[in-house]
Amino acid sequence: MSSSDRALINAFREISNMADKINLPKTIVDRANLLFKQVHDGKNLKGRSNDAISSASLYIACRQEGVPRTFKEICAVSKISKKEIGRCFKLILKALETQVDLITTGDFMSRFCSNLGLPTFAQKAATHIARKAVDLDIVPGRSPISVAAAAIYMASQASDDKRTQKDIGDIAGVADVTIRQSYKLMYPHAKELFPDDFKFTTPIELLPPL
Known part of the structure; x- marks a missing residue:
């Protein structure tokens, strides 16, 4: 198995584990996996850890699917700091030229x-x-x-x-x-x-x- 495939499999497993811990549905996991794969294939976030990209992808997927979670909630099930997830979040949006709806109260x-x-x-x-x-x-x-x-x-x-x-x-x-x-x-x-x-x-x- 190539190191690239291995990285994807590990990231998908990590996303699935995090989602399980906060009861997120499969639609969100699928979207987060897709985001991670786009970033990974595009080699957009060189130098960032896959765990950080996985966490940020899950955060974005939650927002895009209309069930946002706070950075703190994602941070609680991730190995990554809130600051680093926030940084990756911004980089992914920029790299994929995508956007997320504004969060409301x-x-x-x-x-x-x-x-x-x-x-x-x-x-x-x-x-x-x-x-x-x-x-x-x-x-x-x-x-x-x-x-x-x-x-x-x-x-x-x-x-x-x-x-x-x-x-x-x-x-x-x-x-x-x-x-x-x-x-x-x-x-x-x-x-x-x-x-x-x-x-x-x-x-x-x-x-x-x-």
């Missing part, structure tokens, strides 16, 4: 909320808060993941099911300070952000200012 909301054990009404409120914050341009330049995390924090603090910034940060893969920065921008507009039918346990004026 809604892409992560249900998974983050269910991992935090939040009830449906809190998830609905958080989704509404995040969408409104983006529509009103309250959080310019903030990443969708940090906006989603800050919206979950705001909705949970107003309900019975309170979660700390650390709890949410651990699930979302962002630092507490990142959540705080988005929350700080959203807090002065809290009245406009909540859905009209939200049942407050903690009124807006008693929400933590930070």
Whole structure:
């Protein structure tokens, strides 16, 4: 077997193993395999490890198939650092002249909320808060993941099911300070952000200012 074929087989095995660990469907594995093969055949990313290319290919495949995962989630099942996956991600997009849809806050909301054990009404409120914050341009330049995390924090603090910034940060893969920065921008507009039918346990004026 040529070293090229061996590299492909090893990469496909690695992609499949990573996908299994986070329950990704075969369609995503197939797309990630195809991306890896295109990069490999084109010899576009010389000097980058195959593991890094495999991880980045899986990340891109998730986005293209409409079930995005965060860099942290891919990093958790990979041997590669978040930074290196991010670097390879950019290089692959450039090399293949492909693109991925922009991520929105809604892409992560249900998974983050269910991992935090939040009830449906809190998830609905958080989704509404995040969408409104983006529509009103309250959080310019903030990443969708940090906006989603800050919206979950705001909705949970107003309900019975309170979660700390650390709890949410651990699930979302962002630092507490990142959540705080988005929350700080959203807090002065809290009245406009909540859905009209939200049942407050903690009124807006008693929400933590930070």
